Amino acid sequence: MFRQSNVLPGFNISLGFTIFYLSLVVLIPLSAVFLKSFTLTWDQFWAAVTAPRVLASYRLTFGASLVAASINAVFGLLVAWVLVRYEFPAKKLVDALVDLPFALPTAVAGITLATIYAKNGWVGQFLAPLGIKVAFTPLGVVVALTFIGLPFVVRTIQPILEDFPKEMEEAAASLGATRVQTFVMVILPSIGPAVLTGFALAFARAIGEYGSVIFIAGNIPMVSEITPLMIVTKLEQYDEAGATSIAAAMLVASFLLLLGINLLQAWSSRVLPPAAPDQQEEPA
Amino acid sequence: MTSQAITLPRVYQVDAGPTSESTPFRRLLIVVALTFLAAFLWLPLAAVFVGALREGLGVYWEALTDPDALSAIKLTVIAALISVPVNMVFGIAAAWAIAKFEFRGKSLLITLIDLPFSVSPVIAGLLFVLLFGSHGWFGEFLAEHNIRIVFAVPAIVLATLFVTFPFVARELIPLMQEQGTEEEEAAIVLGASGWQTFWHITLPNIRWGLLYGVILCNARAMGEFGAVSVVSGHIRGLTNTIPLHVEILYNEYNATAAFAVATLLAFLALGTLAAKTLVARHLRGHH
Numbered sequence: 001m002f003r004q005s006n007v008l009p010g011f012n013i014s015l016g017f018t019i020f021y022l023s024l025v026v027l028i029p030l031s032a033v034f035l036k037s038f039t040l041t042w043d044q045f046w047a048a049v050t051a052p053r054v055l056a057s058y059r060l061t062f063g064a065s066l067v068a069a070s071i072n073a074v075f076g077l078l079v080a081w082v083l084v085r086y087e088f089p090a091k092k093l094v095d096a097l098v099d100l101p102f103a104l105p106t107a108v109a110g111i112t113l114a115t116i117y118a119k120n121g122w123v124g125q126f127l128a129p130l131g132i133k134v135a136f137t138p139l140g141v142v143v144a145l146t147f148i149g150l151p152f153v154v155r156t157i158q159p160i161l162e163d164f165p166k167e168m169e170e171a172a173a174s175l176g177a178t179r180v181q182t183f184v185m186v187i188l189p190s191i192g193p194a195v196l197t198g199f200a201l202a203f204a205r206a207i208g209e210y211g212s213v214i215f216i217a218g219n220i221p222m223v224s225e226i227t228p229l230m231i232v233t234k235l236e237q238y239d240e241a242g243a244t245s246i247a248a249a250m251l252v253a254s255f256l257l258l259l260g261i262n263l264l265q266a267w268s269s270r271v272l273p274p275a276a277p278d279q280q281e282e283p284a
Numbered sequence: 285m286t287s288q289a290i291t292l293p294r295v296y297q298v299d300a301g302p303t304s305e306s307t308p309f310r311r312l313l314i315v316v317a318l319t320f321l322a323a324f325l326w327l328p329l330a331a332v333f334v335g336a337l338r339e340g341l342g343v344y345w346e347a348l349t350d351p352d353a354l355s356a357i358k359l360t361v362i363a364a365l366i367s368v369p370v371n372m373v374f375g376i377a378a379a380w381a382i383a384k385f386e387f388r389g390k391s392l393l394i395t396l397i398d399l400p401f402s403v404s405p406v407i408a409g410l411l412f413v414l415l416f417g418s419h420g421w422f423g424e425f426l427a428e429h430n431i432r433i434v435f436a437v438p439a440i441v442l443a444t445l446f447v448t449f450p451f452v453a454r455e456l457i458p459l460m461q462e463q464g465t466e467e468e469e470a471a472i473v474l475g476a477s478g479w480q481t482f483w484h485i486t487l488p489n490i491r492w493g494l495l496y497g498v499i500l501c502n503a504r505a506m507g508e509f510g511a512v513s514v515v516s517g518h519i520r521g522l523t524n525t526i527p528l529h530v531e532i533l534y535n536e537y538n539a540t541a542a543f544a545v546a547t548l549l550a551f552l553a554l555g556t557l558a559a560k561t562l563v564a565r566h567l568r569g570h571h
Contacts (some may be wrong), residue, residue, distance in 0.1 A: 007469050008384050009478035015381035018393070021374050025445050026399055029411035032421065036414050075320045082317040086310055094318070096561045100325050102500075103553035103560075105507025106405075107527040108546040111534045112328040115335060122327055147324050169303040179305060208404025211509035211527070215534065228406040232514060235410065240419055247407045258402045262395070 030251070037248040040241055048245035053221055054230055060138055061227040065206035068145035069153075073199040076153025077191075083154070084161040098154050101147050106211025113144055114216040136218030141226060144212040149202030156198035160191050160268075193268030200264055204257045208250070332550045335543030347533075347544035355521045356529035357548070359437065363512075363525060364505040367444040371501055372494070375452025380486075383460030384468065394457065400449045408446045409514025412439045435517030440525065443511040448501045455497030456490055459567075463489055492566040499563065503556040507549055 037045060048054070082088075083095050101109065116122040117134040124134055134140050164187065172182040210228040217224040225233075227250060234243035305313070336344055347353060378397060382390060400408065414420050416433035426433060433439045467489070471481040487494075509527040516523045518532065526549055533542035 006385055006465070007472045008465060008481075009472070010380060010482075011385045011387075014377040015385070015387070018374065018378040018381050018397075021377075022393075022396060025442075025449055027396070029415060029446065030399070030403070032411055032414040033407070075317070078313060079317045079321060082314050085304075086314055088314050088318075094321065096557050097321070097325060097329075099557055099560065100329060100553060103503050103507075103556040104329070105509060105527050105549045105553070107509040107530050108332060108507075108549045108553075109328065111530065111539075111542055111546060112331045112335070115539070116327055116331045122331060123323055143324075147328065150324060166303060173303050182303075204402055208402070208407070210404065210406045211513075228404050228510065231404075231406050231410060235413065235514065240414065240417070243410060244414065247404075247410050250404060251407060254402045254404070258395075258399075 033244055033247050033251060036240070036244045040245065044241065045245045045248075048242040049249045053225065054227070054246060056222045057225045057227040057230045060141060060224065061207055064138060064141040064145055064226075065203050067142050068149055068206050069199045069203040071142070071146050072149045072153045072202045073195055076150055076198060076202075077157055077195055079150075080154045080157040080161055084158060099151050101149075102151050106148070106209070107215075109147055109212040110144065110215030113147060113212065114140070117143055117216060135216050136220070136224065138217075138224050140216035140218065141213055141224060144216050145206040145209060148209050148212055149206050152201040152205060153195070153198035156201065157191055157194045160194040164190060193264065197261065197264045197268055200257065200261045204254065204261060207257070208254060329550065332543055332546050335539060336547045338543075339540045343540055344544045344547075347541035348548070350541075352520050352524065353526075353529060353545055356524045356526050356545070359440065359523070360506050360525045360527075362437070363441050363444045364502055366441050367448050367505045368498060368502050370445060371448050372452050372498055374449070375454075375456050375497060376490075376494070378453045379456035379460045379490075380482075382457050383463075384465050397453050397457075398450050400446055403446075405447055405508065405510030406514055408511035409443050411446070412442050412515050434515055435519065436523060439515035440512050440523060443515050444505050444508055447508050447511050448505045451501035451504065452494065452497035455493050455500070459490055459493040460486075492563055496560065496563045496567060499556055499559050503552060506552055 040048075079098065083091065083098075088094075114135050117124045117127075117140060119125065119128040119133065119135070121135070127134060132139070134143055168186055168190075169182050172186045173179075177185070208228060210226070210232075213226050214229055217226060217229075219225050219229060227246065231243045231246050231250075234240075234246065304310070336347075378393075381387075382394065413434055416422055416426060416439060418427065418434075420434075433442070467485050468481050471485050472478075476484070506525075507527060508525075509531070512525055513528060513531070516525070516528055518524060518528060520532070524532065526545060530542050530546045530549070533539075533545060
């Protein structure tokens, strides 16, 4: 019906199957959350999503996600920079291991982070004398979310930095810019959208994260309980309505973030291309 | 920008040059970056193996061959063996429709396919409790017919299907869009059937991208925790996957056994990274 003249077969069946399977596995189950929350009165819904313990969990989830994504924006940029610009031993191995948080199951990340950041753990023992407690505090949540988010930032910045034309830096240097000026005024504006996109992706992932956090967080009510854990807790208390209300609130937040990320990506792809044609015109 | 302005400064390049950092600063940046990676990635990875072998190989082996561990391994393999092929077929179909044809609502469809990535795993699990739990939409029907979905294997498979849904499709869609339709059109015009065209033209063209998507899909299917945790009910020997078994052991203060079982998942992760790196090299070579 919608298709253009095209000699290839299989449009109806492939699109039909795609929409059928998408509805079955994703859309119908997702609509269950919203339909279920519509069976509540507004007061019930509001009471569930604004209970003090739930509000505290939003503060922790959004706050820790924001801090972790910011740490990742800074150190992810540094890691991407070092990987693209410099040479050092075992660089390929270091590069491949950046994706570890994508590949390592979150439960494993959770127990191992909780162990090394405990006060007698490999890293925790050096922080304890400084009065810094990581495991079983909100700081532990930040550590887990930093682990989870790092590859999003590095992998978003890396290709942009690789394609960045050296000629632009040379031009800046020839016009008298210092290295710092070149970085701040030439390089950063070009990779800025990628840094921001990576930040947003890491933030979005952090908000929903569960497995890596619950082991290190300690899960103390009002102090170190994340919102996904509140959903699980409500379910364990057979409070499906409460769990669903919080889930609906979180889904709305996630979808708004997704929309923002799509806009960001559209923006960054518009900011970047001008560099490419110049580069191609350059004689070898 | 003239080419003189671009090439001139090369004359003045001494030592590090105007477009690079001084050697000490460069070293400092490398050290800071690697220290960060060590604290957040490498040490946690190493700690899994150290924690597992702390009490010797005997205890390690015992933890892995415990009947509950073996049944967790079996269930994890079953869930992956179902969800990976199903999502692979879906990924190919979706990419075929999206990359080879023009239709209205295409970008909306692409966004919807990516949706499971922005849903918290816990919510993914909750969805299937709402549908198939005892108070769910189909709860009464299922109870009458004595079918168990939640707190049983079917819900574990469903939750895994949901969280691994986009992996293959999102690898294939951009790859097939880039490859266009000319080769397939030529085959069809020359008299090949649709299936022949797919097997002999499309599939060889997308095989590395497909493999890449399958590797990522499998890693997530075997490692998923949050979604599976909500629907599993944690019944030992019946509805525990490897990640859930790790959790139970850890919460029972049996850290050595927890880390021992966790090494299986760490090996899976390392294998995934190695395979992914190799396949990515082929993917780039094909362009």
